[in-house]
Amino acid sequence: xxxxxxxxxxxxxxxxxxxxxxxxxxxxxxxxxxxxxxxxxxxxxxxxxxxxxxxxxxxxxxxxxxxxxxxxxxxxxxxxxxxxxxxxxxxxxxxxxxxxxxxxxxxxxxxxxxxxxxx
Amino acid sequence: xxxxxxxxxxxxxxxxxxxxxxxxxxxxxxxxxxxxxxxxxxxxxxxxxxxxxxxxxxxxxxxxxxxxxxxxxxxxxxxxxxxxxxxxxxxxxxxxxxxxxxxxxxxxxxxxxxxxxx
Numbered sequence: 001x002x003x004x005x006x007x008x009x010x011x012x013x014x015x016x017x018x019x020x021x022x023x024x025x026x027x028x029x030x031x032x033x034x035x036x037x038x039x040x041x042x043x044x045x046x047x048x049x050x051x052x053x054x055x056x057x058x059x060x061x062x063x064x065x066x067x068x069x070x071x072x073x074x075x076x077x078x079x080x081x082x083x084x085x086x087x088x089x090x091x092x093x094x095x096x097x098x099x100x101x102x103x104x105x106x107x108x109x110x111x112x113x114x115x116x117x118x119x
Numbered sequence: 120x121x122x123x124x125x126x127x128x129x130x131x132x133x134x135x136x137x138x139x140x141x142x143x144x145x146x147x148x149x150x151x152x153x154x155x156x157x158x159x160x161x162x163x164x165x166x167x168x169x170x171x172x173x174x175x176x177x178x179x180x181x182x183x184x185x186x187x188x189x190x191x192x193x194x195x196x197x198x199x200x201x202x203x204x205x206x207x208x209x210x211x212x213x214x215x216x217x218x219x220x221x222x223x224x225x226x227x228x229x230x231x232x233x234x235x236x237x
Contacts, residue, residue, distance in 0.1 A: 111161045
């Protein structure tokens, strides 16, 4: 079963508008972490934002915010005021089983969403 | 810090040849990961190490793949013999697990090695 699902293979957004990239996850572990990474055409993986399963508030990092809905197991990335440089692949990832030093430390990625910002 | 350093950036080889990919993690990081990225399968975790010890190699596709971490500052991923289906971008990433709280430590990725097996 897919642990991380990103249902939008590609999306367009107009420059300066906001866009939401969807991510749903599947885990039975009560303690987990959710991450978003950006991969521009140059290929590097850039960390954007993190949300812990016990965090009370949605994470924010500059123009990035995470719409975390725990009951629905969704962790959507919201990019406000899109810029041309935001055009890239975006990956959602999850680390589960994080309690204790013996727990797994895997970070599992979704299939990604390609975002294209139109001028 | 120089970040995670991978070499080579590009590798083109012929089927049947041995390929060795190299990675230098960020100094002080105690976890090292090898991922493979393809269009069909996305980002797959191949193997990860903690303090130079392999912890989980369940993602290694088959016996042709092997990974080592002889010391804290160097790791290799070897494919022998290589096949065209091994063509992919191979990423190395490292992380530091602070104080046992293993939730928010992000992975730092290298630039990747683009492998083409002809």
